[in-house]
Amino acid sequence: MKKGIFIVLEGPDRSGKSTQAALLKTWLEELGHEVLVTREPGGTYLSEKIRKILLDPKSNIEPMTELFLYETSRIKHTLEKIMPALKAGKVIISDRYTLSTTAYQGYGRGLPLTTVETLNRIATMDLKPDVTIVFDIPDKVFAQRELTRPGRDRIEREPDSFRRRVNRAYKLLARRPGITRIDAGRPVETIQKDIRARVSKLLKK
Ligand SMILES: Nc1ncnc2c1ncn2[C@@H]1O[C@H](COP(=O)(O)OP(=O)(O)O)[C@@H](O)[C@H]1O
Ligand SMILES: [Mg+2]
Structure with missing residues (x-):
């Protein structure tokens, strides 16, 4: 069924x-591709509603509920948006996907990784990205970006210890086989050049 290309960008908030998604889209369109930029949680009517619940600071959500909400949003996103776009031959750029759940709900919240990854598989119906690019951001750079953090949603309001666990998780996950790690502490253009080089390989296939 698959004709298009599925690219996932992963990493901590503000990485x-x-x-980079916007710059990649422009370049791919110049090359003549039809591009769909989407995000998680979100991407469909129902998934955006779930996003609102998840990010609302007034929501009181325990970790397992949080996990299921993310996965529910993901099922709809995968079925309604990603799969049809792939079938139509588009290039899909998703801002976050399953690795975020592993990092935030697994490493961040401390839910068992096997549970998280089983639900990831179920929610994606085993659809795998063609490439997952993890933005690895040096702690020092991250601390600077934190200072300019805008309006804080429920996840952004979590204590520093939570964000540190998530950042450490991404550093670990970036080294998994099949993952492309990007040093995200460099200038925007340099990072974009590396991403384009990686995506070029997929376009040639
Ligand atoms: N390579 C970079 N160097 C310096 N600042 C950057 C870089 N990339 C992004 N920024 C800035 O950092 C902030 C977060 O970037 P953003 O793309 O919104 O991150 P994310 O989508 O991962 O949360 C923005 O203010 C953006 O302009
Ligand atoms: Mg963003």
Whole structure:
């Protein structure tokens, strides 16, 4: 069924994912590809509603509930948006996907990784990205970006210890086989050059 290309950008908040997604989209469109930029949680009517619940500071959500909400949002996103776009031959750029759940709900909240990864598989119906690019951001750079952090949602309001666990998790996950690690502490253009080089390989296939 698959004709398109599925690219996932991963990494902590404020590591530069959205910035790079926009630049990648422009370049791919110049090359003549049809591009869909999407995000998690979100991407469909129902998934965006779940996103609101998840990010609302007034929501009181325990870790397992949080996990299921993310996965529910993911099922709809995968079925309604990603799979049809792939079938239509588009290039999909998703700002976050399953690795975020492993980092935040697994390493961050401390839920068993086997549970998280089983649900990831179920929610994606085993669809795998063609590439997952993890933005690895040096602690020093991260601390500077934290200072300019805008309006804080429920996840951003978590204590520093939570964010540190998530950042450490991404550093670990970036070394998994099949993952592309990007040093996200460099200038925007340099990072974009590396991402384009990686994506070029997929386009040639
Ligand atoms: N390579 C970079 N160097 C310096 N600042 C950056 C870089 N990439 C992004 N930024 C800035 O950092 C902030 C977070 O970037 P953003 O793309 O929104 O991250 P994310 O989508 O991962 O949360 C923004 O203010 C953005 O302009
Ligand atoms: Mg973003």
